[in-house]
Amino acid sequence: DGGITQSPKYLFRKEGQNVTLSCEQNLNHDAMYWYRQDPGQGLRLIYYSQIVNDFQKGDIAEGYSVSREKKESFPLTVTSAQKNPTAFYLCASSIFGLNTGELFFGEGSRLTVL
Amino acid sequence: AQKVTQAQTEISVVEKEDVTLDCVYETRDTTYYLFWYKQPPSGELVFLIRRNSFDEQNEISGRYSWNFQKSTSSFNFTITASQVVDSAVYFCALSEAEGDYKLSFGAGTTVTVRA
Numbered sequence: 488d489g490g491i492t493q494s495p496k497y498l499f500r501k502e503g504q505n506v507t508l509s510c511e512q513n514l515n516h517d518a519m520y521w522y523r524q525d526p527g528q529g530l531r532l533i534y535y536s537q538i539v540n541d542f543q544k545g546d547i548a549e550g551y552s553v554s555r556e557k558k559e560s561f562p563l564t565v566t567s568a569q570k571n572p573t574a575f576y577l578c579a580s581s582i583f584g585l586n587t588g589e590l591f592f593g594e595g596s597r598l599t600v601l
Numbered sequence: 602a603q604k605v606t607q608a609q610t611e612i613s614v615v616e617k618e619d620v621t622l623d624c625v626y627e628t629r630d631t632t633y634y635l636f637w638y639k640q641p642p643s644g645e646l647v648f649l650i651r652r653n654s655f656d657e658q659n660e661i662s663g664r665y666s667w668n669f670q671k672s673t674s675s676f677n678f679t680i681t682a683s684q685v686v687d688s689a690v691y692f693c694a695l696s697e698a699e700g701d702y703k704l705s706f707g708a709g710t711t712v713t714v715r716a
Contacts, residue, residue: 518702527610529692529706530646537702545703577646584701585634592638592646 489514491593493578498598500565500572508563508596510578517583519561520590523547524575533576536561537584565598573600604628605695607707614683615715622678622710624693630654632698635669635676640690640709652676683714 491512500506512519518537522530532545536555550569555561561580565572575597579590606625614620626635637649650660652669660667664681680687693707 520702527708529605529694529708530704531706532703535702543702575644577644579646581702585696585704586632586698586701589636589648589651590646590704591648595644597644 491578491580491591493576493593493596496594496596498596500598500600502600503567505564505566506598508565508576508578508598510561510563510593512559512561512578512580512591512593514580514582514591515558516580516591517558518581519555520579520581521545521551521553521561521563522577522579524577524595530577533563572598574598604705605693605707607693607710609710610708611711611713613713613715616684617682618714620680620683620687620712620714622680622691622693622712624676624678624707626674626676626693626695628674628695628697630697634696636694636696636704637667637676637678638692638694640692642689646692649678680712683712685714685716688712688714 494509520535521533524530531547533551534553536542539558552564577595578593581590582588604627633654635652638646640646657669666679668677690709690711692709695705
């Protein structure tokens with residue numbers, strides 16, 4: 488089945504550690520996104536990538552980094568510089584931009600900093 | 602400034618009641634797109650509808666219906682004869698023509714349907 492796979496589903500990290508969240512899609516979509524969700528808030532855009540080897544900062548990129556070396560993969564690294572990393576992280580993809588279609592989401596990764 | 606406002610934080614209804622979720626948006630663009638997503642307890646957001654700014658026709662899909670009114674900048678969502686499986690968080694979102702890859706989400710409305 489086509490879709491977006493995020494791993495791990497749950498992740499615990501000590502303060503000061505970097506962690507990488509995986510996102511893989513087999514939908515052949517050009518665009519991929521990372522969103523952060525906090526309780527009682529909507530989703531906020533961290534980074535997005537329109538095409539391989541290119542990505543742009545979203546609204547809350549500080550403390551995060553990404554890479555897009557392959558079309559199907561868009562990993563997110565939460566660095567120790569992120570002050571409040573405990574959150575639910577959602578990866579998404581779209582065929583092209585949102586003017587041509589909707590976002591498809593993965594099941595999310597829940598990161599807890601101990 | 603908040604581009605999408607969902608004033609209702611939580612709504613609780615008894616099964617078979619209708620429930621309407623409000624969404625008010627703000628944009629200066631004449632071309633934009635509005636979306637509704639459902640987030641069940643599993644966490645994955647499920648796409649429900651996408652509507653462009655030039656299409657003000659209301660839409661019905663099964664028990665779901667949407668009322669788009671540009672005059673009041675609203676894109677409300679109604680679930681008719683609600684069921685327990687409708688319990689979820691519902692998000693309204695806006696994409697503006699100038700931010701083709703950016704989707705602005707509202708804070709979400711948690712709907713609880715009691716048997």
